[in-house]
């Protein structure tokens with residue numbers, strides 16, 4: 001993993017390029033697929049997004 005200076009990381013977050021890691025994953029049933037919760041390791045924002053199903 002590339003280590004960036006803090007100011008560069010904050011700039012990337014500000015631009016919307018977060019450094020996400022998956023903290024929770026829910027597997028869906030049927031055709032809907034799952035949902036995963038990801039957290040940015042730099043700014044700490046947490047979002048949920050649908051994970052690709054195969």
Ligand SMILES: [Zn+2]
Nearest residue numbers: 013018040043
């Ligand atoms: Zn971020």
